[in-house]
Amino acid sequence: MTVTIDAALLQLVQSLFSDLGGTAARRAIPPYLSLANALDKACPAAKNTTVRVPASVPSMFATAAVEGWLRAVHTFLISAALTQASPVWATISGYYASHYCMRSFAHLLGHFQLFRRKRVVQLESGRPYCSFMQKSGSDREHAFYWRIVKRHAHFTEDPLFTENHDDIDVSDAAHRNRVTYADHLSIFPPFRVLTEEALRQRINFISRIQFAAPPIPDRSRFPDTESVQVVAYHRIVRFRRFVDEALGGSNRFWSVHRTPAWTSGVVSFQLAEQTTLASLDRLR
Numbered sequence: 001m002t003v004t005i006d007a008a009l010l011q012l013v014q015s016l017f018s019d020l021g022g023t024a025a026r027r028a029i030p031p032y033l034s035l036a037n038a039l040d041k042a043c044p045a046a047k048n049t050t051v052r053v054p055a056s057v058p059s060m061f062a063t064a065a066v067e068g069w070l071r072a073v074h075t076f077l078i079s080a081a082l083t084q085a086s087p088v089w090a091t092i093s094g095y096y097a098s099h100y101c102m103r104s105f106a107h108l109l110g111h112f113q114l115f116r117r118k119r120v121v122q123l124e125s126g127r128p129y130c131s132f133m134q135k136s137g138s139d140r141e142h143a144f145y146w147r148i149v150k151r152h153a154h155f156t157e158d159p160l161f162t163e164n165h166d167d168i169d170v171s172d173a174a175h176r177n178r179v180t181y182a183d184h185l186s187i188f189p190p191f192r193v194l195t196e197e198a199l200r201q202r203i204n205f206i207s208r209i210q211f212a213a214p215p216i217p218d219r220s221r222f223p224d225t226e227s228v229q230v231v232a233y234h235r236i237v238r239f240r241r242f243v244d245e246a247l248g249g250s251n252r253f254w255s256v257h258r259t260p261a262w263t264s265g266v267v268s269f270q271l272a273e274q275t276t277l278a279s280l281d282r283l284r
Contacts, residue, residue, distance in 0.1 A: 003154055003155075003157070003158070005154060005242070005245055005246055006153070006154065008125065009109075009152075009154055009246075010246055011125055011126060012108075012109070012110060012125040012126070013062075013108055013243070013246040013247070014246060014247065015058060015125065015126045016058050016059060016061050016062035016065075016108065016110075017059070017062045017247055017251045017253065017254060018059075019056075019058075019059040020059055020062060020063070020251060020252070020253035020254075021250065021251045021252050021253065022252065028063060028253050029063050029066070029067055030060055030063055034060055035057070035060040035061065035063075035064050035112065036112075036114065036116075038053065038054055038056065038057050038060065039053070039057070039112060039114050039121055039130065039132075040114060040116055040117060042054065042057075042130065043114060043117045043119060043132050044132055047119075047132075047133075047134045048131075048132070048133050048134060049131070049132055050124070050129055050130065050131040050132075051129065051130065051132070052128060052129055053123075053128050053129065053130045054128065055128050057123070057128055057130065058123060058128060061107050061108070061110060061112070061123055062107075062108070062253075063253075064104075064107045064112070065104040065105070065107035065108045066104070066243075066253070066254065066257050068100045068101070068103050068104035068107065069100070069101060069104040069236070069239050069240070070257065070260060071100045072096075072097045072098070072099075072100035072101040072104065072232070072235075072236055072239075073097075073236055073260060073263060073267065074262075075093050075094075075096050075097040075100060076093075076094065076097035076229070076232050076233060076236060076267075077199070077203075077263070077266065077267070078093045079091075079093040079094035079097055079225075079228070079229055079232065080194070080199055080202045080203050080206070080229060081193060081194050081199050082193070082194075083194065083202055083225060083229075084189065084192055084194065085189070085191045085192055085193050085194070086189070086191065087187050087189070087223040087225050088179055088185060088187055088223070090223075090225050090228075090229070091175070091176075091179045091217075091222075091223050091224070091225050091228050092176065092179055092180060094225065094228035094229045094232050095172055095173075095175065095176040095179075095217075095228055095232075097232040097235075097236065098172055098228075098231060098232040098235055099142060099145075099146075099172075101232070101235040101236055101239055102145050102146045102149055102161070102164075102235065103145040104239055105145075105149045105155070105161075105239060105242075106144075106145040106148040106149055108242075108243070109148060109149065109152055110122055110123035110124070110125065111123075111145070111148045113135070113139065113141065113144055113145075114132070114135075117132070118134065118135040119132045119133060119134065119135055120132075120133050120134075120135050120139055120144065121133075142164060142166075142173050142176075143163070143164055143165075143166075143173070146161070146162060146163055146164035146172075147163050147164070149161050150162060150163045151163075159213055159214050159216075160214045160231065160234055160235060160238060161235075162216060169218055169219050169220045170216050170217070170218050171216065171217070171219070172216065172217055172228070172231070174217075174219045175217035175218065175219040175222060175224060175228065177219070178219040178222050179222065179223065187223065196266070199266060200265065200266050203233070203266060203267055203268075204268075206226075206229050206230055206233050207233060207268065207270055207271055207272065208272040209226075209230055209272065210272050211230075214230075214231055214234065215227040215230055215231060216231060217231070234271065236269070237269050237270075237271055240258055240269055243258070244258065
């Protein structure tokens with residue numbers, strides 16, 4: 001599903017990356033916790049307040065998004081590599097590949113959770129100002145970022161993005177909760193790690209699965225590992241294409257990071273044309 005990026009969203013994303021175009025890309029990702037620390041320092045005592053933040057903060061939303069996406073790609077590789085060795089960890093890591101990707105999308109939309117201050121932060125488009133809103137009970141990590149993305153006009157009609165409710169069967173979070181918290185899973189196949197060639201074949205297989213509607217994981221079909229990996233891969237590719245479209249190939253920082261060297265020969269970031277749901281049950 002392709003939706004043209006509207007002018008306001010385009011301006012926001014381009015403004016986040018604007019200071020990174022002339023920076024040596026491999027040195028541009030800031031140190032650990034840079035964004036959280038900067039927002040923590042800028043956080044006002046008063047609740048639900050908008051304040052000026054350091055000029056470096058907007059670009060850190062971009063670098064946090066890209067680093068999170070790279071984390072998603074790396075975690076997806078772990079999931080694919082553990083497909084046969086451990087359905088439990090293949091499923092958990094596949095879920096986190098999706099979660100990191102959704103968090104990265106939310107950062108591109110200018111949102112961040114500041115846990116130490118119990119605030120949710122929203123960056124203003126084109127200006128170094130952030131609103132610091134009181135965190136509510138519904139703003140849990142694995143609901144907040146997914147909800148931010150799903151409720152944005154650019155993504156709301158796209159079934160690949162969900163609000164990640166954990167109280168229904170067909171849900172990434174509900175499936176993750178079953179594999180993480182349920183007792184007596186009792187799934188212990190012989191531990192055989194995939195070879196590099198087998199890993200390449202697995203990812204190629206995932207990239208070629210066609211469907212009419214995204215196969216959101218179903219906890220009643222646990223371990224629904226294939227669905228977990230399919231939607232994670234599609235979200236990863238969607239992020240890459242979204243940033244490509246927004247930046248038009250002109251940003252040096254993104255040009256370097258969009259194809260990590262450690263994915264060479266393993267991940268193509270390509271997708272089959274989506275025409276039918278026929279493959280999914282047949283290929284389980």
